Amino acid sequence: MERGMISVDRWGEGSQVYFLTHLHADHTVGLSPRWNKGPVFCSHISARLFHHKFPGFDTSLIRTLEIGQWYSLSLVSLTTGSQTKVEVMSIEANHCPGAVMYLFRGVFGITLYTGDFRWEVTSETTQMGKNMLLKALKNDKIDTIYIDNTYCNPSYSFPSREVAAQQVVNIINTYPEHDIIIGIDTLGKEDLLLYISKILNIKIWVWPERLQTMHLLGLHDNFTTKSTLTRVRAVPRYSFSVETLEGLNTMHPTIGIMPSGLPWKLKGKDKSCDLSSLKTETGNDLHMNMRNRYTNNIEKYHQYIYTVPYSDHSCFSELVEFVKYLCPNNIKGIVSSSLSYIDPCYHLHNIYGTSSLFPKHLIKEERARVEGECESTLSCDSFTQVKLKSKRIKHSRLHLRKTRVSLLRRFKRGAKLTTEDCSDD
Numbered sequence: 001m002e003r004g005m006i007s008v009d010r011w012g013e014g015s016q017v018y019f020l021t022h023l024h025a026d027h028t029v030g031l032s033p034r035w036n037k038g039p040v041f042c043s044h045i046s047a048r049l050f051h052h053k054f055p056g057f058d059t060s061l062i063r064t065l066e067i068g069q070w071y072s073l074s075l076v077s078l079t080t081g082s083q084t085k086v087e088v089m090s091i092e093a094n095h096c097p098g099a100v101m102y103l104f105r106g107v108f109g110i111t112l113y114t115g116d117f118r119w120e121v122t123s124e125t126t127q128m129g130k131n132m133l134l135k136a137l138k139n140d141k142i143d144t145i146y147i148d149n150t151y152c153n154p155s156y157s158f159p160s161r162e163v164a165a166q167q168v169v170n171i172i173n174t175y176p177e178h179d180i181i182i183g184i185d186t187l188g189k190e191d192l193l194l195y196i197s198k199i200l201n202i203k204i205w206v207w208p209e210r211l212q213t214m215h216l217l218g219l220h221d222n223f224t225t226k227s228t229l230t231r232v233r234a235v236p237r238y239s240f241s242v243e244t245l246e247g248l249n250t251m252h253p254t255i256g257i258m259p260s261g262l263p264w265k266l267k268g269k270d271k272s273c274d275l276s277s278l279k280t281e282t283g284n285d286l287h288m289n290m291r292n293r294y295t296n297n298i299e300k301y302h303q304y305i306y307t308v309p310y311s312d313h314s315c316f317s318e319l320v321e322f323v324k325y326l327c328p329n330n331i332k333g334i335v336s337s338s339l340s341y342i343d344p345c346y347h348l349h350n351i352y353g354t355s356s357l358f359p360k361h362l363i364k365e366e367r368a369r370v371e372g373e374c375e376s377t378l379s380c381d382s383f384t385q386v387k388l389k390s391k392r393i394k395h396s397r398l399h400l401r402k403t404r405v406s407l408l409r410r411f412k413r414g415a416k417l418t419t420e421d422c423s424d425d
């Protein structure tokens with residue numbers, strides 16, 4: 001972030017302080033049990049999981065931050081060489097256990113680093129985050145947001161996790177005699193599994209390391225490693241494939257469910273479950289898929305596999321809402337792999353910054369509107385109409401180009417997620 005001063009989820013470069021948003025593998029590249037570059041700031045839950053993820057890590061280097069509380073650090077300014085004060089607050093990110101955003105205030109201005117996050121308006125956690133940000137910022141404006149641009153493209157539209165979780169339960173209920181396997185990562189989607197466990201009144205099988213994680217998170221009653229106790233198993237994402245499902249079906253009828261914000265498309269002949277096979281989709285297929293997602297239909301891509309749009313990242317409309325709410329001067333994406341980068345400015349440029357359609361005097365009204373505190377219905381409505389009209393004009397003008405660009409970018413996004421067991425989507 002501030003090179004030489006503050007690093008967030010970056011472990012290769014020299015900094016004075018290091019912050020961890022959450023423990024997914026793509027945010028800990030370069031962090032290891034031998035870490036000795038300096039203190040690592042994180043949430044209490046991440047600290048609890050740290051030793052499990054990095055056995056032997058020098059725990060005296062871990063600093064935990066209370067959520068919603070300002071902390072002050074004394075760092076050295078790289079421009080003047082003198083001591084300078086930096087304040088930091090962590091805010092719940094609503095992504096996976098322990099995930100937080102960081103709000104910084106210092107000589108560089110005000111910066112928000114979201115890490116991976118879900119800005120789900122129906123979620124209490126998002127409401128808490130909203131209130132914290134509002135309280136912390138008062139009337140100040142954020143200079144730069146480093147944003148989770150995983151799904152920063154209008155074609156990414158999916159329902160709330162509550163709706164998607166019910167879709168998963170519906171699938172399971174449709175197959176009362178089948179075994180069910182669900183692909184998950186080493187951290188995340190616990191709420192989905194808990195929902196299934198509670199609604200169906202069953203335990204869920206997880207592999208032994210995952211059970212340890214569940215116990216560290218205080219989840220003792222809903223999970224088991226005894227496969228004879230349940231027909232629903234959560235398996236590592238890397239072992240979830242058509243071949244696995246076909247093998248299991250030679251022994252017992254089994255259905256696989258993959259919860260993911262990313263649509264899947266299987267290759268016809270080789271039946272590879274590789275996400276890079278998105279390349280075989282035509283534009284029509286893609287639009288059909290997105291329409292299905294928008295109408296919350298469950299998708300079946302293979303006789304044994306369903307995908308459900310359950311995502312721990314914000315979809316595009318949530319990103320728009322988030323940026324409209326905070327109206328920063330500048331936005332940068334945090335997914336920076338050359339293969340997968342989606343420049344958030346491309347799709348969000350018309351709703352932030354000095355050149356935005358957001359005149360400064362309307363920012364307060366919009367914040368109030370989002371908070372449900374706007375007293376002037378007329379001004380809010382006309383504001384929204386102006387915004388929508390402008391958006392429509394821009395949209396139709398750019399439609400052809402956007403369609404092509406979004407398809408290309410979506411193909412590239414698919415490529416990123418195949419690289420390692422860290423896709424946490």
Ligand SMILES: [Zn+2]
Pocket residue numbers: 022024095096116424
């Ligand atoms: Zn993540």
